[in-house]
Amino acid sequence: MKTLTEYLWFETAQRRELVRLTDTVAQLVKKAGVKEGMALISAMHITAGVFVNDDESGLFEDIWKWLEHLAPRGDYEHHKTGEDNGDAHLKSLLVHHQVIVPITRAQLDLGPWQQIFYAEFDGQRRKRVIVKIMGE
Amino acid sequence: MKTLTEYLWFETAQRRELVRLTDTVAQLVKKAGVKEGMALISAMHITAGVFVNDDESGLFEDIWKWLEHLAPRGDYEHHKTGEDNGDAHLKSLLVHHQVIVPITRAQLDLGPWQQIFYAEFDGQRRKRVIVKIMGE
Amino acid sequence: MKTLTEYLWFETAQRRELVRLTDTVAQLVKKAGVKEGMALISAMHITAGVFVNDDESGLFEDIWKWLEHLAPRGDYEHHKTGEDNGDAHLKSLLVHHQVIVPITRAQLDLGPWQQIFYAEFDGQRRKRVIVKIMGE
Numbered sequence: 001m002k003t004l005t006e007y008l009w010f011e012t013a014q015r016r017e018l019v020r021l022t023d024t025v026a027q028l029v030k031k032a033g034v035k036e037g038m039a040l041i042s043a044m045h046i047t048a049g050v051f052v053n054d055d056e057s058g059l060f061e062d063i064w065k066w067l068e069h070l071a072p073r074g075d076y077e078h079h080k081t082g083e084d085n086g087d088a089h090l091k092s093l094l095v096h097h098q099v100i101v102p103i104t105r106a107q108l109d110l111g112p113w114q115q116i117f118y119a120e121f122d123g124q125r126r127k128r129v130i131v132k133i134m135g136e
Numbered sequence: 137m138k139t140l141t142e143y144l145w146f147e148t149a150q151r152r153e154l155v156r157l158t159d160t161v162a163q164l165v166k167k168a169g170v171k172e173g174m175a176l177i178s179a180m181h182i183t184a185g186v187f188v189n190d191d192e193s194g195l196f197e198d199i200w201k202w203l204e205h206l207a208p209r210g211d212y213e214h215h216k217t218g219e220d221n222g223d224a225h226l227k228s229l230l231v232h233h234q235v236i237v238p239i240t241r242a243q244l245d246l247g248p249w250q251q252i253f254y255a256e257f258d259g260q261r262r263k264r265v266i267v268k269i270m271g272e
Numbered sequence: 273m274k275t276l277t278e279y280l281w282f283e284t285a286q287r288r289e290l291v292r293l294t295d296t297v298a299q300l301v302k303k304a305g306v307k308e309g310m311a312l313i314s315a316m317h318i319t320a321g322v323f324v325n326d327d328e329s330g331l332f333e334d335i336w337k338w339l340e341h342l343a344p345r346g347d348y349e350h351h352k353t354g355e356d357n358g359d360a361h362l363k364s365l366l367v368h369h370q371v372i373v374p375i376t377r378a379q380l381d382l383g384p385w386q387q388i389f390y391a392e393f394d395g396q397r398r399k400r401v402i403v404k405i406m407g408e
Contacts, residue, residue: 044383
């Protein structure tokens with residue numbers, strides 16, 4: 001069995017940002033030399049998400065608006081610790097912090113519209129995503 | 137390490153539908169000959185979900201009603217592209233598009249009430265789910 | 273490839289409870305002797321969740337309040353079966369019932385604030401979580 005572990009670093013200019021990871025992960029699959037297996041892409045922070053969806057700017061607006069509606073900025077008990085990112089924790093729970101992408105014939109086995117995104121909910125600080133590839 | 141990759145095709149009669157996948161996946165585990173490992177069941181489209189829950193018709197009504205409440209049909213920016221399925225993208229994010237089911241002693245290692253479902257949020261077109269089995 | 277399968281039993285005193293699993297899973301990684309791989313931590317019941325987030329009591333209050341807001345106790349079709357836990361099924365869908373934690377250099381490869389939690393939404397009965405470790 002082959003494995004590869006890489007850490008992707010982010011420090012987004014905005015508090016909230018979507019970063020497309022598909023090409024980076026595809027390169028890591030090549031580097032790993034794995035033909036059949038899985039790639040785990042998982043945020044290492046609790047105020048960020050990783051998800052698979054469409055790369056369409058109108059949809060991005062819809063997603064942000066929807067997340068703000070379901071997990072709004074506001075007053076949270078968590079803020080008594082000095083933080084102000086309670087909403088970012090809830091947004092992370094909502095969209096989930098990780099995906100697994102299958103690898104088939106040495107390629108990410110994604111559907112035609114599927115793109116992998118890092119979703120930053122509390123940026124402007126250094127954060128990491130782990131990419132762990134396993135297979136043979 | 138053994139791997140098996142299969143694609144399940146769907147073209148639901150309704151716009152929204154739940155399809156139970158447990159038996160199909162169990163057969164693929166047998167076909168793969170994997171005794172200890174994992175099965176990834178992952179929608180290859182961004183307007184569908186895959187989840188594990190109870191097979192109970194009342195609960196299905198509750199889930200649909202709840203999803204419609206939290207991610208309603210309506211006007212979305214995404215619709216400027218000509219699509220009308222913005223809600224389906226949000227529903228997919230909400231329930232997530234994949235699960236991993238452990239395989240133990242050559243069987244899906246599910247709890248007594250756990251069933252695997254494909255959730256179609258924008259049907260009446262051909263769609264795929266990938267089942268990727270890894271183990272030995 | 274090495275694998276290890278363990279079942280963690282829970283019977284929480286309260287209907288809703290959060291139980292931190294990080295240390296238990298870390299011990300199982302040691303027991304498995306896996307240096308590079310993945311640990312799947314997955315609830316075997318459909319009224320519980322498993323998620324990764326911060327271990328902070330204020331945040332826990334925020335999470336419970338938020339879950340109650342988005343998936344409230346109330347009247348559900350599911351209750352016609354004699355159950356009264358419709359909300360718990362929805363909460364389980366919302367936070368998801370499983371996570372995968374990468375294992376690197378024989379350790380759980382978590383970020384500085386990431387802790388693994390079992391979230392009980394309908395406790396006071398015996399329930400299980402499966403921990404499945406794969407790697408080498």
